[in-house]
Amino acid sequence: xxxxxxxxxxxxxxxxxxxxxxxxxxxxxxxxxxxxxxxxxxxxxxxxxxxxxxxxxxxxxxxxxxxxxxxxxxxxxxxxxxxxxxxxxxxxxxxxxxxxxxxxxxxxxxxxxxxxxxxxxxxxxxxxxxxxxxxxxxxxxxxxxxxxxxxxxxxxxxxxxxxxxxxxxxxxxxxxxxxxxxxxxxxxxxxxxxxxxxxxxxxxxxxxxxxxxxxxxxxxxxxxxxxxxxxxxx
Amino acid sequence: xxxxxxxxxxxxxxxxxxxxxxxxxxxxxxxxxxxxxxxxxxxxxxxxxxxxxxxxxxxxxxxxxxxxxxxxxxxxxxxxxxxxxxxxxxxxxxxxxxxxxxxxxxxxxxxxxxxxxxxxxxxxxxxxxxxxxxxxxxxxxxxxxxxxxxxxxxxxxxxxxxxxxxxxxxxxxxxxxxxxxxxxxxx
Numbered sequence: 258x259x260x261x262x263x264x265x266x267x268x269x270x271x272x273x274x275x276x277x278x279x280x281x282x283x284x285x286x287x288x289x290x291x292x293x294x295x296x297x298x299x300x301x302x303x304x305x306x307x308x309x310x311x312x313x314x315x316x317x318x319x320x321x322x323x324x325x326x327x328x329x330x331x332x333x334x335x336x337x338x339x340x341x342x343x344x345x346x347x348x349x350x351x352x353x354x355x356x357x358x359x360x361x362x363x364x365x366x367x368x369x370x371x372x373x374x375x376x377x378x379x380x381x382x383x384x385x386x387x388x389x390x391x392x393x394x395x396x397x398x399x400x401x402x403x404x405x406x407x408x409x410x411x412x413x414x415x416x417x418x419x420x421x422x423x424x425x426x427x428x429x430x431x432x433x434x435x436x437x438x439x440x441x442x443x444x445x446x447x448x449x450x451x452x453x454x455x456x457x458x459x460x461x462x463x464x465x466x467x468x469x470x471x472x473x474x475x476x477x478x479x480x481x482x483x484x485x486x487x488x489x490x491x
Numbered sequence: 492x493x494x495x496x497x498x499x500x501x502x503x504x505x506x507x508x509x510x511x512x513x514x515x516x517x518x519x520x521x522x523x524x525x526x527x528x529x530x531x532x533x534x535x536x537x538x539x540x541x542x543x544x545x546x547x548x549x550x551x552x553x554x555x556x557x558x559x560x561x562x563x564x565x566x567x568x569x570x571x572x573x574x575x576x577x578x579x580x581x582x583x584x585x586x587x588x589x590x591x592x593x594x595x596x597x598x599x600x601x602x603x604x605x606x607x608x609x610x611x612x613x614x615x616x617x618x619x620x621x622x623x624x625x626x627x628x629x630x631x632x633x634x635x636x637x638x639x640x641x642x643x644x645x646x647x648x649x650x651x652x653x654x655x656x657x658x659x660x661x662x663x664x665x666x667x668x669x670x671x672x673x674x675x676x677x678x
Contacts, residue, residue: 261544314547339545346538411548411557412535453538454531456559457634463551475642482640 261339264294275318275327276301276308295353301325303466306401309408310354311341316405316464323403323466343404345413347450360450361402361418367446368439369422371431384430394428397421399467406461406469412453417461419447420477421469427480437484444481499593525567532560555626556634562627569620576607609676614669621666629658 266282273281276298283293299307303323312318318327332338340354348356386394398421406417423440426432432439455474462471504510548557555562580586580603589599608614632654636642641650 311543314543314545315550341543341545344539344541344543346540409551411539411552413538414535451538453535455638456535456556457630457637458548458552458556460548460552460557471637472642475637475640477640478638479640 269329271330273329276325278329295355297355306403309343311408313339316408343408345407347452358404364443364446368442390428394425397424397473400469405464409460409464414455415447415452416455416474417469419443420473423477424473437488440480440484556630562623565623608669608672614673617669618666621662625658625662
């Protein structure tokens with residue numbers, strides 16, 4: 258493990274977001290001529306899934322949000338905050354707090370899509386989908402792929418992420434064509450990346466900033482069992 | 492000796508071929524469970540080669556769910572002690588014999604069980620291990636359904652409640668045996 262380094266900042270205000278605090282800290286470090294702390298961030302609106310810090314033993318810190326939506330008022334004055342990168346074999350650390358999450362991209366590339374033939378633009382609402390099913394698929398689709406599930410899981414399992422992506426398409430009529438192959442290929446890729454297996458602790462769902470439910474994992478297991486016994490892939 | 496319905500029932504159970512099938516399958520499934528869990532645990536551990544300096548697992552998951560391997564290992568040791576103490580003695584040990592009117596002369600398992608539970612340490616070991624069993628079941632029962640994909644808005648709450656009932660009932664009733672027999676041995 259890289260040794261933890263304690264850095265003191267005097268410029269933190271309660272109104273700052275966690276990432277603003279790191280920006281200010283990095284300015285302080287740069288002024289002193291020291292190397293800034295590297296961390297991932299992008300939209301800072303809680304929708305891109307780029308920020309990824311393990312703060313005081315929890316992914317995205319003490320609140321069930323993304324790190325960018327966390328504010329310094331969640332901490333006490335004078336606190337020492339431990340910040341670590343996501344720790345998983347499948348998420349190698351690039352530098353400081355930045356990890357390579359391209360394993361998730363490769364799981365999506367393995368089957369997390371719907372093939373669409375070219376042709377005329379289809380009419381809107383051409384395929385009727387019950388509101389309940391649409392809502393369920395949308396709930397699964399809110400996964401932003403931040404990797405907090407992997408970070409929280411004691412087995413570094415990516416099953417909440419993969420199951421959300423499989424569920425989103427398995428629930429909708431558009432996803433039926435590649436349904437069986439998708440489950441088989443995405444799970445094979447997930448295993449090949451070196452993620453662990455699910456032991457149903459529920460930590461992933463409890464820490465997920467989007468509240469992705471464990472029912473998705475049960476659905477993925479069902480999809481997988483039925484694909485293995487009935488798909489045409491030998 | 493008067494015909495004792497309990498002894499008749501037990502005799503019927505001992506002679507029932509179904510009991511033998513169930514006990515053999517039980518051994519097979521326990522062995523498979525141990526081997527498969529060990530393989531999976533090794534894989535799962537290797538998925539995080541570098542651990543966290545600070546990890547707050549208690550904030551997002553029950554203790555039992557995170558320590559099934561530890562609980563399972565304790566229970567495996569318990570099963571081995573239990574088998575050595577009773578099963579091995581009955582099968583291969585020198586057993587006292589007892590004669591009943593209903594069933595003739597049979598091995599007197601009751602006497603060696605009663606003798607074992609006179610020892611307060613032995614009785615306590617059983618009670619404590621049933622506590623570990625309760626923790627193991629508290630996660631294991633509903634977790635098995637989730638793993639098999641058997642999750643449904645109608646049935647999952649029922650499965651959860653049945654799981655709690657099993658968690659409390661089975662270990663409590665098994666723990667009651669050494670407790671009652673130890674108390675009996677005092678008088």
